[in-house]
Amino acid sequence: MYTRHDTAVTTPTPAQVLGPVVTAIDHVGFAVPDVDEAIAFYTRTFGLTLVHEESNEEQGVREAMLAIGDSQIQLLGALRPDSAIGKFLDKRGPGIQQVAFRVTDITVASQRLRDAGLHLLYEEPRIGTAGSLINFVHPKDCGGVLVELVEPAAH
Ligand code: V0V
Numbered sequence: 001m002y003t004r005h006d007t008a009v010t011t012p013t014p015a016q017v018l019g020p021v022v023t024a025i026d027h028v029g030f031a032v033p034d035v036d037e038a039i040a041f042y043t044r045t046f047g048l049t050l051v052h053e054e055s056n057e058e059q060g061v062r063e064a065m066l067a068i069g070d071s072q073i074q075l076l077g078a079l080r081p082d083s084a085i086g087k088f089l090d091k092r093g094p095g096i097q098q099v100a101f102r103v104t105d106i107t108v109a110s111q112r113l114r115d116a117g118l119h120l121l122y123e124e125p126r127i128g129t130a131g132s133l134i135n136f137v138h139p140k141d142c143g144g145v146l147v148e149l150v151e152p153a154a155h
Contacts, residue, residue, distance in 0.1 A: 031076050059083065061084075113149075121137075137149070
């Protein structure tokens with residue numbers, strides 16, 4: 001027979017479920033006015049290696065990933081002025097636009113965060129860098145930080 005105490009112990013909190021699901025800082029995203037200039041700066045100045053480039057029409061971004069150990073910085077340029085990056089650059093200027101948490105399962109992570117009362121920007125995950133699945137927590141719910149969830153594509 002379960003007592004109240006037993007129930008409290010066996011029902012996991014959102015943190016207990018999310019702990020093993022969130023595994024790393026996948027990347028930190030920098031909004032930049034010129035992606036090529038930014039690539040040149042970070043490769044020459046910090047010796048970072050460019051590992052991936054693509055444009056994501058849906059997100060309105062051109063992006064470049066530069067490796068730092070197991071993590072990356074993501075240089076984000078605007079394809080359109082009315083895109084998220086275009087508006088960010090216009091309102092705030094260049095700088096850190098997002099921090100991306102790598103997750104093992106974006107559906108589990110998103111649902112747990114919704115259950116905890118946080119606003120996820122998308123109903124369903126969308127396609128991100130290199131075929132990953134992504135979603136975002138609104139910055140108003142994360143102390144002013146735009147937190148991205150990334151489930152990397154299976155290789
Ligand atoms: C806006 N705010 C931010 C912010 N953007 N706070 C922190 N970090 C940011 N990046 C604040 C802003 O100062 C306002 O605060 C409030 O949120 C509403 O801002 P807004 O200018 O009206 O902006 P919105 O509502 O038009 O858009 C904000 C959101 C938008 C976050 C909803 O940027 C968005 O949909 N982002 C998700 C998509 C994205 O970022 N895509 C580009 C990366 P006050 O003034 O009200 O206090 S694509 C990507 O990362 C990929 C492909 C990948 O990694 O794979």
